[in-house]
Amino acid sequence: MSFTDPRSGSHRARLSVLRLLIGSLLLTLLSRLAFVQLMDPNKPAQSAGATHLGSIVVPAPRGEIVDSRGRVLVGNKSTHVLTVDRSALDQQDDHGAAVLARLAPVLGMAAVDLRHEITPCGSKVPSPCWTGEPYQPVPVASDIDAGVVFAISEHAEDFPGVAIDAQTVLDYPGGTLAAHVLGYTGVVGADDQKANRALADADTIGRSGLEESYDSVLRGVDGEQKVQLDPRGEAVGTAAAVPAKQGDTLITSIDADVQALAEKSLREQIHASQLKGKPAPSGAAVVMDPHTGRVIAAAGYPTYDPSEFVGGISVADYHKLTAPGANDPLVGRAIAGAYAPGSTFKLISSSDDVMSGAVTTDGRYPCPGSLSVDGRTKTNYESESFGGPIDLTFALQVSCDTFFYAPAVAEWQADQARVDSGKKPLEQLQAMARAFGVAQFPGMDLPADEQATGSIGDxxxxxxxxxxxxxxxxxxxxxxxxxxxxxxxxxxxxxxxxxxxxxxxxFFAGNNADTAIGQGDTTVSPLQLATAYSAMVNGGTLYQPTLGWGVADANGKIIRTITPKTVRTLPVTPSVLSKVANSLHFQNNHSVSGALAFDGSPIQTLISGKTGTAEVYGKQDTSWLASWGPVQPGQDASNAKFVVVGMIEQAGTGASAAAPMVRKIYEGLLGVNGAPVVAGSEPASTMPTVVAKSLSHQSKPSSSGSTAGTARATSASASASSGGGQAPPGSAAPLPDVLPTPSGTRRP
Structure with a gap:
């Protein structure tokens, strides 16, 4: 007996319907395709005339950087950039060969090199080549002189496809002024675009200094130029454009006049030290407001001109800046350098000695000419002895090393007893140093690799x-x-x-003794020392130093205030800090080391300071002065308006080099030889009024034979006509080892 599934008929019916539906769809599709391809009378015209849109990025001019009085430190200027449109050249019978042959000698380059510059990059096209869109006009020369502008403009018929655009580029009106803190910019690379997809090839990005740390504030918002492209991808016209929006203005605490004063004083003292036979290859100076943590000036020598990086620095010029014999001009010694501080460290030793109970502020303790530690003899400067016990004030004034050795050795011995019994050492001196910011990351508003952390031995x-x-x-x-x-x-x-x-x-007792006088494994940057002394002056608040003060928009409205942060309150009573500070007030009798350098100056008794002479193996001494003022005789140090720290490598004692340099800075600040460089001889307390921007944010051609838009773009070799390519994106010079080799037991 056979059995038939009654559902099989319904299955076959559904399959038949599905086949009919699919067949109908295919027939409709084929019929429409045949009509479009064979019978539509408008199809050839539509195909021939079809265009599509391409996009060219119009980079935003970067925002300005201004000083504490609103004066421009980094601004913008209009310059002429020459571009070549490949689309226009390719439409000519010789593909533009004659145009390039006429243009090349005007630019001082070979026609074959010019052809390479405008050829789009590819697997078979070596550099230099064009990295932007194939239809985009290629910039081949920037900042061109009036002669070239005239030659092209007056004979435009000989240069079809060549345009001269007025574009906005960065301008540094002060030249090298504050270069290390302002930083420089560069072109965008592949790594940048991976990190930030919003970046375009034509953008400029901060590569160091404030330009890098505030890049998102300064960069602005790019615009866009739409370009009509034919089926071959050639530009045949322009469409809608969205203008670029310039970046915001960064207001800094830098005072341009104080910065110039500090740089001039540093430069002149280095030359004076060299005339006396000292190597004095480099130095730094920092001027800080001790009550806010704002940096007013940060000078370093040698330095560089950041305008060299505008539009892309040539390889040759970059090699000059980074060559072994250049003495690292890209390194800002004031913030990125680390050096043995010498006796300037005794602020920290004194604080530790008193707070630990090792000494009292009015007690008297030995100051022998020498002291035996670990079987080695340690001496005062020139083995000085002062005939008996002395108090803390006098020990600081004459900078008696043996006075500070003894408590440090006693601390080490107590710690060693703890270690021998299986306990952890307290290392109070090191803890106090860290509380003052030594061997701690400063946290300044600059890139991390441009700030020295320093070190301390333990x-x-x-x-x-x-x-x-x-x-x-x-x-x-x-x-x-x-x-x-x-x-x-x-x-x-x-x-x-x-x-x-x-x-x-x-870690021996002698190592701890070396630490107490700022030697051994101890290193600091001038900025760190200025921050520590500022904390002493203001009564115990250690600030995170800052350069940025505020941000203003295009209308000059303050949209952000940058406030220095408090890192910590020092574990030192204000009375102890005041005792240390007031002990170092300069007097006419030269009882305080460093006062001699101020002889003859009417401000001698308004300044206080601690000199340092740091020994560095294989080199001459590093000269230091950490100072504060003005303070009237009898007033507390907390009245000081400025902290000024000066340092010169291999220049001798603190009193012979750093102190004369710092004297010049104070004489300018306080108006000894004219008006004070800052109003009222005190730091600015309110942000300045920022002038609203009125720049044109979109490039416009002044002479062109091109049919495409003329917005700025950046070629990988855009500066070749003025010296070659450029340093790779992000290739800021690595920080060299500028740490001196301190005395003591460590690697030679």
Whole structure:
């Protein structure tokens, strides 16, 4: 008996309906395709005349950077940029060969190189080549002179496809003024676009300094020029445009006049020290408002001109700035350099000694000419002795090293007893140093790699350093420095390497004694020292130093205020800080080291300060002065309006180099030889009025044979006509090792 599923008929019916539906759809599609391709009378005309839109980015002019009185530090200026439109050239019988042959000598370059510049990059097209859109006019020369503008404009018929555009570029009216804190810009690279998809090839991005840290504020919003393209991708006209919006204005705490004063004083003192036979290769000066943490000036020598980076620095010029013999002009010593502070560190030692109970502010303690520590003799400067016990005030004034050695050795001994009993050391001196900001990241509003953290020696850091460098120590001890010609120096280095090989992990009592006078493994930047002394002056508030003060929009309206943050309150009573500060007020009798440099100046008794003379192995001494003022005799140090720190490498004692430099800065601040460089001889307290911007935000051609838009773009080799390519994006010079080799047991 057979059985038939009654549902099979319904299945076949549904399949038949589905087949009919699919067939109808295919027939309709084929019929429409045949009509469009074979019978539509308008189709050929539509195909021939079809166009589509392309887009060219119109980069926004960057915002300005102004000083604390509203004066422009980084602004904008109009310049002429010459572009070549490949689309227009390709429409000519010779593909523009004659135009390029006429243009090349006007620009001082070869026609073949010019052709390379405007050829779109590809797998078979080596650099230099054009990285932008194929239909986009290619900039081949910027900041062109009037002669070239005239030659092209007056003979436009000879240069079809060539345009001269008025465009906005960065301008540095002060030249090298404040270069290290302002920074420089560069073109956008692939890595930048991966990190920020909103960036276009034609954009300019901050590469260092404030330009980098406030890039999102300064960059603005790009505009857009629509271009009509034919089926071949050639530009045949322009369409709607969206204008670019210029970036906001960054208001800084830098005072341009104080900055210029600091740079001039530093430069002149370095030259004066060199005339006295000192190497004095570099230096720095910092002027700070101790009551706010705002930096008023940060000078470094040597320096550079950031305008060299506008439009892309040539490879040759970049190599000059980064060559071994250039002395690292891109490094801002005031903030990125780290150096042994010498006796300027005694602010911290004094604070530790009093707060730990090792000394009292009115007690008297020994100051011998020398002291034996770890079997080695440590001496005062020139083995000075002052005939008996002295108090803290006098110890600071004459900078007696042995006065500060003794408490540091006692601290080490107490800590070693703790270690021997299985406990952790307190390391109070190191803790106090960190509280003042030593060996701590400053947190300034600059890129992190442009701020020195500094260092301080302790048991943990010594062990870590030994583990990392033991192999080098032992290898050096075994080799014996055969390249060192001086036998005494060679023997010393070999002994030092041998000690480091076996005992480099040990932190001795002598190391702690060295720390107490700012030697050994201790290093700070001039900025860190200025921040520490500012905390002393203001009664104990350690600020995170800042350069930015506010942001204003295109209408000059303040839209953001940048307020310095409090890092911590020092673990030191205001009375102790006041005692230390008031002990160092300059007097006519020269009892305070550094006062001698102010002889003959009417402001001598208005200034206070602590000199430092830091020994650096293999080099001459680093000269320091950390100072504050003006303070009338009898007034408390908290009345000081400024903290000024000066440092010159390999220039001798603090009193002989740094102090004369700082004197010049104060004489300008207080108006000794004319009007004070700042009104009222005090830092600005209110933000300035910012002038509203009135720049044109879209480039416009002044002479063109091109049919496409003429918005600015940036070629990978746009500056070739004035010297070659440019440094790779993000290729700011790496910070060199500017740390001096402190005295003490460490790697030679």
């Amino acid at each position: 048991r943990a850091s010594r062990m870590a350093g030994w583990k990392a460098n033991k192999a080098d120590y032992c290898a050096a001890a075994k080799a014996g420095y055969p390249d060192v010609t001086d036998p005494t120096n060679r023997a010393y280095l070999t002994q030092l390497a041998s000690e480091n090989c076996t005992d480099g992990w040990r």
